[in-house]
Amino acid sequence: MNDFGTANVNVIDHPLVAHKITLLRSVETPSAEFRSLCQEITLLIAYEALRDLPTNTRKVTTPVAETEALELSGSAPAVVGILRAGLVMVDAILTLLPHARVGHLGMYRDPKTHQPVAYYDKLPSQIDSREVILVDPMLATGGSAVAALDHLAQAGANNVRLLSIIGCPEGVAAVQAAHPNASITLAALDERLNENAYIVPGLGDAGDRIYGTL
Ligand code: PRP
Ligand code: URA
Numbered sequence: 001m002n003d004f005g006t007a008n009v010n011v012i013d014h015p016l017v018a019h020k021i022t023l024l025r026s027v028e029t030p031s032a033e034f035r036s037l038c039q040e041i042t043l044l045i046a047y048e049a050l051r052d053l054p055t056n057t058r059k060v061t062t063p064v065a066e067t068e069a070l071e072l073s074g075s076a077p078a079v080v081g082i083l084r085a086g087l088v089m090v091d092a093i094l095t096l097l098p099h100a101r102v103g104h105l106g107m108y109r110d111p112k113t114h115q116p117v118a119y120y121d122k123l124p125s126q127i128d129s130r131e132v133i134l135v136d137p138m139l140a141t142g143g144s145a146v147a148a149l150d151h152l153a154q155a156g157a158n159n160v161r162l163l164s165i166i167g168c169p170e171g172v173a174a175v176q177a178a179h180p181n182a183s184i185t186l187a188a189l190d191e192r193l194n195e196n197a198y199i200v201p202g203l204g205d206a207g208d209r210i211y212g213t214l
Contacts, residue, residue, distance in 0.1 A: 008182070011187075012044065025201060031210065042135070049161050056071060076130065078100060080152065082145070085136060106119040131159050133160075134182075135164075146179065149179045160181075162183070165188070165206075167199075168192055
């Protein structure tokens with residue numbers, strides 16, 4: 001359990017994650033390093049977020065003996081990235097789950113209303129039978145994550161985990177209100193949103209920092 005009164009939010013408490021988040025926050029960190037840090041943090045938090053992936057046993061023959069060993073079971077998972085910034089996290093998840101199918105949801109925040117504007121979607125088939133890993137580095141107002149979760153629910157997804165690098169209480173509350181069954185894994189939970197709906201202290205605009213479009 002945590003401050004949100006639910007077991008569905010996991011803020012990863014680990015010195016490696018904390019160290020890398022500090023580097024990520026710094027305004028002096030250039031795009032190339034920023035991208036690498038996003039990928040490294042995603043690998044670390046995914047390790048926890050995917051802890052309960054379903055498994056089954058199968059026989060395997062080692063050079064020494066035959067044994068029963070675990071393997072991931074069921075359909076290939078789907079990793080779904082919210083464009084643009086989610087793409088770096090997709091690449092990291094694919095290093096862990098190379099057989100995953102990839103979905104893309106294009107959306108950007110309207111600069112005045114801060115509401116998400118959807119411009120693209122392409123999801124893997126049979127999403128209802130897959131474990132879905134939704135990735136976006138920032139959970140700010142939660143508008144983008146909720147819109148993505150709505151879209152996934154309409155497409156039939158039942159088992160969705162949201163992985164974000166930095167979140168804030170407003171974004172967590174919005175996701176919990178709209179999709180109480182979606183689990184949320186964060187590398188850091190920051191204080192609040194500012195008047196422009198940016199996370200404080202945060203790291204600024206994730207997409208701009210990843211792609212050097214500041
Ligand atoms: C950022 C981020 C999330 C969204 C979070 O994307 O990657 O998708 O903002 O904010 P929210 O929780 O208030 O919806 P942005 O809209 O800047 O688009 P970009 O990735 O194309 O830069
Ligand atoms: N999107 C970002 O990239 N950063 C924020 O702080 C909020 C939304």
